[in-house]
Amino acid sequence: MGGFLEKPETEKKVEQGSGNGLRYCLSSMQGWRLEMEDAHSAVCSLMEPFKDWAYFGVFDGHAKFSMLRFPEGIKEGFLQLDEDLRKVNNDKPGGSTATCAFISPDKIYLANCGDSRAVISRGGATYISTIDHKPFSNIERDRIQKAGGSVMIKRVNGTLAVSRALGDFDFKRDQSRSQVDQMVSPEPDVTVCDRLESDEFIIIACDGIWDVMSSSEVSEFIGSRLLVTKDIPMIVNSVMDICLHRGSRDNMTLLLILLPGAPTLDEDAIKADRNLDKTIAQITREVIEKHEINDFEVLMRLMKRMAINIPNLPPGGGIYAKYYIIEQVFHEIFPDAPAEIYDFCNV
Structure with a gap:
C-alpha cells in the first residue's frame, strides 16, 4: 500500500509538446507518497508508416515497479508486453496500470488496464470515460474468484487495489488458466470512436486524480480554464493542486491533449x-x-x-x-x- 511523507512533495514536473495538429501538456507530482512511481509517454508523430498517428500513455506503478515506455499495438500489444515483462520481472513484486490513447487522423483509440483513466471532452461535455478496473466490481470479482482469489477490503487477496495491471506476477501463477483469466489480468478495455470537429481534448490521469475528482469535474474545470488563459501548464498544475487540497494521498500525473476543437479565449x-x-x-x-x-x-x-x-x-x-x-x-x-x-x- 505504500507509506507517506510527513508533508507532501509538491514540486511539479511539466512537459509540453506539439505535432500533427495536437498540443499536449503533462504535469506530475509525487505528493504524499514516499516515492514517485508514475511514468508517461507522449509521441505526437509515430514512425513511418504511421507519422500521422500520435500516442500518449500514463502508467501508475505500485510496489516500486518501474514501467517501461512502449508505443506498441493495443490489446495484443498489452498481452505481449506483459509476457516480455515476465521474462525480466517474474520474481519481482509490483506492477503498473496502463492507460493509452492512439490518435489517427480520423479515429481515437483508448486502451485502459487498471484504475488510471482516459476521458474525451466533446462539445463542452464528457463524451467518453474509460472504466476503472477495481476488484470489487462484479466482472472483476467473478474472474478473481474463479482464479482462486478473493476480494477483501476492496483489494485482490486483501493487498492489491487494482484488478488489471501489467506485471504483478504473484497474482498470475495459475498455469491452468489463460493469460487474461488470472486473478490480475493484463487485458485492456479498448474503446474506439470517430474523431469529430467538436472533439476538444483528452485527459489521461492516474488514480491520484480520480480518487478525489470525477471525470466531469476535471473535464469541466479544464474546459472553463481554456476560456480564460493560454497557460496550459498552469491549468494542468491547478488540477494537481485542487486534488491535493481535496485530500489525494497518491502520486499524481495528468496528461492533457488538446485537439483542434479545444476551447479558445473568450x-x-x-x-x-x-x-x-x-x-x-x-x-x-x-x-x-x-x-x-x-x-x-x-x-x-x-x-x-x-x-x-x-x-x-x-x-x-x-x-x-x-x-x-x-x-x-x-x-x-x-x-x-x-x-x-x-x-x-x-x-
Whole structure:
C-alpha cells in the first residue's frame, strides 16, 4: 500500500509538446507518497508508416515497479508486453496500470488496464470515460474468484487495489488458466470512436486524480480554464493542486491533449474570472477582519463554508481553484507568515 511523507512533495514536473495538429501538456507530482512511481509517454508523430498517428500513455506503478515506455499495438500489444515483462520481472513484486490513447487522423483509440483513466471532452461535455478496473466490481470479482482469489477490503487477496495491471506476477501463477483469466489480468478495455470537429481534448490521469475528482469535474474545470488563459501548464498544475487540497494521498500525473476543437479565449469569460478574483480577495479580507483571524487553516475552513454563496466559481474546482488568491491576501496581511502555511490534511 505504500507509506507517506510527513508533508507532501509538491514540486511539479511539466512537459509540453506539439505535432500533427495536437498540443499536449503533462504535469506530475509525487505528493504524499514516499516515492514517485508514475511514468508517461507522449509521441505526437509515430514512425513511418504511421507519422500521422500520435500516442500518449500514463502508467501508475505500485510496489516500486518501474514501467517501461512502449508505443506498441493495443490489446495484443498489452498481452505481449506483459509476457516480455515476465521474462525480466517474474520474481519481482509490483506492477503498473496502463492507460493509452492512439490518435489517427480520423479515429481515437483508448486502451485502459487498471484504475488510471482516459476521458474525451466533446462539445463542452464528457463524451467518453474509460472504466476503472477495481476488484470489487462484479466482472472483476467473478474472474478473481474463479482464479482462486478473493476480494477483501476492496483489494485482490486483501493487498492489491487494482484488478488489471501489467506485471504483478504473484497474482498470475495459475498455469491452468489463460493469460487474461488470472486473478490480475493484463487485458485492456479498448474503446474506439470517430474523431469529430467538436472533439476538444483528452485527459489521461492516474488514480491520484480520480480518487478525489470525477471525470466531469476535471473535464469541466479544464474546459472553463481554456476560456480564460493560454497557460496550459498552469491549468494542468491547478488540477494537481485542487486534488491535493481535496485530500489525494497518491502520486499524481495528468496528461492533457488538446485537439483542434479545444476551447479558445473568450473575452467575457476572462472579464468574469478577473471580477471573481477581486470578489474572492475582498471576501477574504472581510473574513479576516470580521473574525480576527490570524491562522490560515481557520481562514480556509471559513472560506469553504462561504463558497456556496460565491457565484461563478470554476466548475469542478470550486473554492480550491482560487486557493492562490486567498493565500496571496493572507500573506499581504501577514507578511511574516511562513511560506508553507497549508495543512493539506486538515482543511
